[in-house]
Amino acid sequence: MHSECMQNLFLPASVIGGFLALILGPEALGLLLRNFTGDDSFWANGFVTEEIMEIWSELPGLLINVVFATLFIGTVLPNLQRVWDVGGPQLAFGWTLGWGQYVIGLLLAMLILVPFYDMPVWVGTLIEIGFEGGHGTAAGLQGTFEELGFPEAYDLAIGLATVGILTGVIVGIAFVNWGVRKNMQKSSRM
Numbered sequence: 001m002h003s004e005c006m007q008n009l010f011l012p013a014s015v016i017g018g019f020l021a022l023i024l025g026p027e028a029l030g031l032l033l034r035n036f037t038g039d040d041s042f043w044a045n046g047f048v049t050e051e052i053m054e055i056w057s058e059l060p061g062l063l064i065n066v067v068f069a070t071l072f073i074g075t076v077l078p079n080l081q082r083v084w085d086v087g088g089p090q091l092a093f094g095w096t097l098g099w100g101q102y103v104i105g106l107l108l109a110m111l112i113l114v115p116f117y118d119m120p121v122w123v124g125t126l127i128e129i130g131f132e133g134g135h136g137t138a139a140g141l142q143g144t145f146e147e148l149g150f151p152e153a154y155d156l157a158i159g160l161a162t163v164g165i166l167t168g169v170i171v172g173i174a175f176v177n178w179g180v181r182k183n184m185q186k187s188s189r190m
Contacts, residue, residue: 011169018162021048021056064136094132101128120150130160137161 022028029046037043045053078086102125109124129137138157145153179185 011173015166015169024048026053060135060139061142064140067136098128098132101131120148122148123150123153123156126153126157126160130157131164133157133161134165135161 024046025048026045030044030048033041033043033046105127106121106124108127109119109121113119113123114121129141135158138154138161141157142151142154145151145157
């Protein structure tokens with residue numbers, strides 16, 4: 001039953017693994033066990049030790065290189081006209097989303113976060129960093145956030161990236177399943 005649910009959602013193994021690490025780590029299982037064993041217990045971190053967390057914290061900044069280095073492996077590159085025909089609308093759509101995220105984020109920052117929560121105005125860029133940029137961009141900007149005097153922005157950006165990927169995958173798969181049920185699929189190959 002659970003396996004079939006995950007298959008129907010088409011959740012990537014990395015997302016499922018992330019959920020398992022979250023549940024078995026210090027923020028869920030560790031928090032629960034800490035109530036019974038104390039803060040100094042081995043079980044205070046669940047099954048994910050501090051050493052594992054230290055290693056994992058370095059991975060996003062490194063693994064984003066693997067993602068970009070392997071993008072075109074095994075792909076025959078199309079000619080420029082085909083790239084423009086297929087990619088032009090996607091480019092316009094992506095820019096619209098990106099600029100929209102900046103505009104909405106900065107408006108929220110200027111109207112709510114700055115006056116009521118005394119946050120820097122640039123915190124409005126975190127929506128774009130998290131959603132369009134993703135985990136790798138957030139990890140790459142961690143040092144910048146620290147230099148700007150707001151290291152918590154890294155955690156906010158990572159949280160937004162997680163919400164973005166989960167929302168995109170789950171809502172996207174719901175649309176795919178709906179489209180398949182309505183027989184709306186077309187084949188489009190470069």
